[in-house]
Amino acid sequence: MLNFIEDIQKNNNCGLEEAVRIALRRVVGAYVIVLLDKDNPDTIIAARKGSPLVIGIGKGEHFLASDASPIIEYTKEVVYVNDYELAILKADEIILKNLGNEKLTPYIQKLDMELAAIEKGGYDHFMLKEIFEQPDTIFDCLRGRLDVEKGTITMAGIQQNIEKLKNANRIIMIACGTSWHAGLVAEYIFEELCRIPVEVEYASEFRYRNPVIHQGDVIIAISQSGETADTIVAIEKAKENGAFILGVVNVVGSSIARISHAGAYSHAGPEIGVASTKAFTGQLAVLVMIALKIAKEKGTIDATRYMHLLNELHNVPEKVKEVLELSPGIRKLAIKYKDAKDALYLGRGYNFPVALEGALKLKEISYIHAEGYPAAEMKHGPIALVEETLPVVFIATKDSYHEKIISNMQEIKARRGKVIAVISHGDDIIPKMADDTIVIPEADELIAPILSVIPMQLLAYYIGVAKGYDVDKPRNLAKSVTVE
Numbered sequence: 001m002l003n004f005i006e007d008i009q010k011n012n013n014c015g016l017e018e019a020v021r022i023a024l025r026r027v028v029g030a031y032v033i034v035l036l037d038k039d040n041p042d043t044i045i046a047a048r049k050g051s052p053l054v055i056g057i058g059k060g061e062h063f064l065a066s067d068a069s070p071i072i073e074y075t076k077e078v079v080y081v082n083d084y085e086l087a088i089l090k091a092d093e094i095i096l097k098n099l100g101n102e103k104l105t106p107y108i109q110k111l112d113m114e115l116a117a118i119e120k121g122g123y124d125h126f127m128l129k130e131i132f133e134q135p136d137t138i139f140d141c142l143r144g145r146l147d148v149e150k151g152t153i154t155m156a157g158i159q160q161n162i163e164k165l166k167n168a169n170r171i172i173m174i175a176c177g178t179s180w181h182a183g184l185v186a187e188y189i190f191e192e193l194c195r196i197p198v199e200v201e202y203a204s205e206f207r208y209r210n211p212v213i214h215q216g217d218v219i220i221a222i223s224q225s226g227e228t229a230d231t232i233v234a235i236e237k238a239k240e241n242g243a244f245i246l247g248v249v250n251v252v253g254s255s256i257a258r259i260s261h262a263g264a265y266s267h268a269g270p271e272i273g274v275a276s277t278k279a280f281t282g283q284l285a286v287l288v289m290i291a292l293k294i295a296k297e298k299g300t301i302d303a304t305r306y307m308h309l310l311n312e313l314h315n316v317p318e319k320v321k322e323v324l325e326l327s328p329g330i331r332k333l334a335i336k337y338k339d340a341k342d343a344l345y346l347g348r349g350y351n352f353p354v355a356l357e358g359a360l361k362l363k364e365i366s367y368i369h370a371e372g373y374p375a376a377e378m379k380h381g382p383i384a385l386v387e388e389t390l391p392v393v394f395i396a397t398k399d400s401y402h403e404k405i406i407s408n409m410q411e412i413k414a415r416r417g418k419v420i421a422v423i424s425h426g427d428d429i430i431p432k433m434a435d436d437t438i439v440i441p442e443a444d445e446l447i448a449p450i451l452s453v454i455p456m457q458l459l460a461y462y463i464g465v466a467k468g469y470d471v472d473k474p475r476n477l478a479k480s481v482t483v484e
């Protein structure tokens with residue numbers, strides 16, 4: 001890129017800024033470039049496409065980063081640079097232009113986060129801090145939106161587009177990794193409450209497939225960082241085909257928040273640990289509220305069920321505190337199973353995606369090979385893996401599948417698999433079968449994934465720590481996958 005720009009400068013006998021504009025009109029792919037003009041050493045030229053670029057506005061200085069969190073200790077005023085924009089920075093001036101050399105007005109945003117949010121706050125790791133922040137982050141996500149007294153959910157981005165949402169032919173959830181698992185839980189929720197058909201798509205597949213998208217289709221794009229390249233391109237593809245894009249994002253001002261037609265933030269605060277934890281439970285809380293709001297407007301939920309779920313959601317932060325009190329016991333379990341070579345995670349219904357998420361957390365943090373499955377899928381093959389050294393984690397909280405999952409557990413025990421079961425208070429059957437149990441507060445099956453995922457996060461964390469790994473920066477992983 002540099003040689004290309006220098007060639008343009010020579011061949012066109014133009015200044016660096018002009019040469020950069022010409023070059024960026026011809027290059028393809030994702031990039032962030034920051035250039036110091038040796039002829040004007042007080043000038044920096046920066047641009048981006050596909051990858052994030054944030055400029056922090058200081059007193060007589062500017063800061064450039066791919067994310068706002070490293071900037072917060074210097075300034076709260078930032079400008080998010082969009083694709084095909086050029087920033088020309090001098091110590092006390094910021095000029096924004098498009099590649100057509102037209103001046104743009106920089107949109108200065110105030111960061112709503114504190115320095116403490118990006119510090120460990122006395123915890124050994126950001127991951128543990130973020131797991132223990134969940135009572136507060138879920139409360140923050142509900143605050144100002146969920147009003148149990150009035151029986152209302154206030155979400156401006158949803159209300160303003162309620163006609164499109166409630167009359168959607170189909171909802172397509174698009175995401176990657178942990179956010180994709182949130183989409184899978186949401187599939188169960190939206191189909192049950194809103195009676196709208198839902199599909200859950202891996203963004204990396206959706207963007208290259210020739211998907212059938214109709215007018216009236218709604219895309220819900222889920223992302224913690226709001227900068228995941230595959231999800232951004234999948235959104236652009238769906239937009240080109242006329243779909244309405246609703247973004248569920250954690251990072252305020254991020255690309256996905258800016259390219260979506262409307263959206264809702266999960267307000268989980270900065271998530272520093274690579275393994276997504278509090279953002280996942282925030283995504284679930286937001287998706288439940290969106291589904292309840294659409295169902296209420298559509299009349300596909302009766303008043304009793306609606307109020308019951310509002311109360312259940314309202315009680316989640318307190319119940320999460322109870323789950324977190326189990327961490328010493330979960331730590332003991334982690335030490336017991338840390339030398340496992342493989343692991344299976346099983347769940348049914350709403351807990352099936354939690355099994356996938358539990359397996360992903362263990363893989364990411366402890367490098368133990370783990371797979372998540374719908375429990376009934378076992379007998380169609382994976383049960384061949386079961387023997388006495390294989391830990392099988394069941395997410396078996398009380399729900400409409402409970403009886404079924406007990407028989408799945410018997411199938412595993414019959415082959416001497418080691419069963420670790422996450423169960424609800426008052427379950428007096430499974431403790432007699434399982435090798436180890438983690439007993440969490442009871443909740444409606446639709447809400448239970450927000451609770452049942454937390455022992456999964458803690459188990460992976462403590463196994464990773466017991467194995468001496470850097471749980472905040474696991475090998476081979478980035479917090480935000482901004483390139484393909």
Ligand code: AGP
Nearest residue numbers: 177178179223224225228275276
């Ligand atoms: C989850 O722990 C991982 N960090 C990863 O799978 C992540 O969920 C995925 O890259 C999607 O990121 P996003 O939510 O920021 O789009």
